[in-house]
Amino acid sequence: MRSKTFKFVALTAGLVVSPLALASGDAPSLLVGTCISCHGPAGSSVGPANPSIAGIMENDDFVESMQDYRDDKVPSTIMGRIARGYSDDDFKAMAEYFGGQELVRAEQAFDAKLAKKGKKIHNKYCEKKCHEDNGYDNKKGVLAGQWMPYLEYALADFHDGSRKTSKEREKAGDGKMEKKMKKMLDKKGVEGLESLVHFYGSQTKSK
Ligand code: HEC
Incomplete structure (x- = not known):
């Protein structure tokens, strides 16, 4: 028909x-x-x-x-x-x-205290040469304003070793991610990961 x-x-x-x-x-x-x-x-x-x-x-x-x-x-x-x-x-x-598209960041519910801790942790372990500009820079992957539950899964995968930097990226100098994360976890524990998630989730500025 x-x-x-x-x-x-x-x-x-x-x-x-x-x-x-x-x-x-x-x-x-x-x-x-x-x-x-x-x-x-x-x-x-x-x-x-x-x-x-x-x-x-x-x-x-x-x-x-x-x-x-x-x-x-x-x-x-x-x-x-x-x-x-x-x-x-x-x-x-x-x-x-x-x-070529612009990321539109949604407002998410976050814990301000954890976000504040997360910012410090970010500055110390994640910012330098990697997730620059408070996680807004896209050279190693934008973190600012990404969905918090997704970040949580992704970080958990890095944490338990099921997600690793690929050989190709390691050659390009990105293998440092696991080392930095391990360092951070030794010092801050799992709350460190949680704090980072709240920090990135608190960022809604568009760029
Ligand atoms: C049914 C839902 C669904 C569809 C359809 C889908 N995705 Fe995904 N995508 C996801 C989920 C969920 C993840 C997180 C990884 C996972 O668990 O699979 C993801 C992750 C990604 C990532 C990685 C993001 C990061 O932070 O590293 C990219 C890139 C991506 N998808 C691209 C695509 C492209 C391109 C297509 C179309 C061909 C597509 N996706 C179709 C659900 C979907």
Whole structure:
């Protein structure tokens, strides 16, 4: 029936194309259509367990992160399965699209005391040469304003060793992350991680 087919097409077009049309004129719509259902129309997600991915890392790192999910090099609940369906060129197009979007930070409930402690810990262990500008800089991954539950899972994975810096990144000097985290944990314990999460969650400034 013609009218049914038309309705179907209109519905899928509405779902997949229009949020992107709002977000950016030249989005690779078919490719990122799947992503936006979890990561938000332009990569700023609305849900606390789905990280925002707008402008949070450099394009090369985005591609590598997708390859790591695809090749099971990093633990994931969902991304391992999703990343399997795409080629490296697809990842590049996704990186370009999401890398070009501005991260919209949501207000989150945080504990001010923990956030204050977290800022000190950040300055001592995370800021220098890595998560610069209070975690707003994207060279090693934006932390400021990321969803707190997601940060908690991600930090827990680093903490128990299930997520590690890849060999490639270690060569580029990023292996220091585990060392710094271990140092921090030896001194501050798990409350140190919690404090960092509250600090990053307290940051809502847009840049
Ligand atoms: C069903 C929900 C869902 C869909 C669809 C989805 N993601 Fe994800 N994404 C997640 C979750 C949850 C995580 C955290 C890792 C995990 O547990 O899988 C994540 C993590 C990521 C990260 C890492 C963020 C970081 O902080 O390192 C990137 C990059 C990413 N996704 C990109 C994409 C792209 C590109 C697509 C589309 C091809 C996509 N995602 C589709 C849920 C989703």
